[in-house]
Amino acid sequence: MRFDIITLFPELIQPYLNVGINRRAFESQGAIPAQIEVRLWQLRDYATGNYKRVDDRPFGGGPGMVMLAEPLSACLAAIKNAREATSSKTSTSANPTTPVVLFSPIGQTIAQPVVEAWADARGKFGAGAILICGRYEGLDQRFIDSHVTHQLSLGDFVLSGGEIAAIALLDSIARLQPGVLTDEQSHLQDSFNPSINGLLDCPHYTRPEVWNGVPVPEVLLSGNHAKIEAWRQTQRQALTANLRPDIIAAKKL
Numbered sequence: 001m002r003f004d005i006i007t008l009f010p011e012l013i014q015p016y017l018n019v020g021i022n023r024r025a026f027e028s029q030g031a032i033p034a035q036i037e038v039r040l041w042q043l044r045d046y047a048t049g050n051y052k053r054v055d056d057r058p059f060g061g062g063p064g065m066v067m068l069a070e071p072l073s074a075c076l077a078a079i080k081n082a083r084e085a086t087s088s089k090t091s092t093s094a095n096p097t098t099p100v101v102l103f104s105p106i107g108q109t110i111a112q113p114v115v116e117a118w119a120d121a122r123g124k125f126g127a128g129a130i131l132i133c134g135r136y137e138g139l140d141q142r143f144i145d146s147h148v149t150h151q152l153s154l155g156d157f158v159l160s161g162g163e164i165a166a167i168a169l170l171d172s173i174a175r176l177q178p179g180v181l182t183d184e185q186s187h188l189q190d191s192f193n194p195s196i197n198g199l200l201d202c203p204h205y206t207r208p209e210v211w212n213g214v215p216v217p218e219v220l221l222s223g224n225h226a227k228i229e230a231w232r233q234t235q236r237q238a239l240t241a242n243l244r245p246d247i248i249a250a251k252k253l
Helices: 010-018 069-089 112-119 141-147 163-174 225-243 245-251
Strands: 002-007 037-042 100-109 128-132 150-153
Touching: 002 010, 002 069, 002 163, 010 037, 010 163, 037 069, 069 128, 069 141, 112 163, 150 163, 225 245
Parallel strands: 002 037, 002 128, 100 128, 100 150
Antiparallel strands: none
């Protein structure tokens, strides 16, 4: 699985790939290659002129700047050529329909089902994608119409650029890869996971048994796993009903 990221600020993304548990997905383990290969592409390297300009004023007037189609197109072509060259060296078929993803407020919200689809190495996105981190007022629409196949969003708010969204997508995909988490079953209990019917996760407790005068719920100390799971399920449903009634309504629980 390979992700090529077009960005003006690769230095925002690179540190994330080297820290935390999820770095296991991005690091080679001896003879075993990384599960997720990430390549960062500096967009300004594909701009022309003395100033390597990547943006200009919008037609029709208005505030802000718009990213130019030409350097984006040149960078995208370089990435596709590099992916094809890598495929030929490894005797695998190049994917001519590699998804090109733009992070945008108008895109599909990145929810758990979306993440699971992108994380499935055997699925339609198993070869990864080309991710575009926009800046300023956005991209020239002609580039979007010609090359972008998917648009994704973190939610109904606006960021200064797509780098944070790219990191969020990579993080959510990486933790679902085999061997990345210390306990491969832990993500099955995460909020929104199908294994808990898409509900919010229940509260968790650890030592000491009493903290600031508040004890751990007695059922968690009982050793009765059936009762513990029943308590957790009740907590999940109550918490979801209180904080996310839209989930309850959608699932008709």
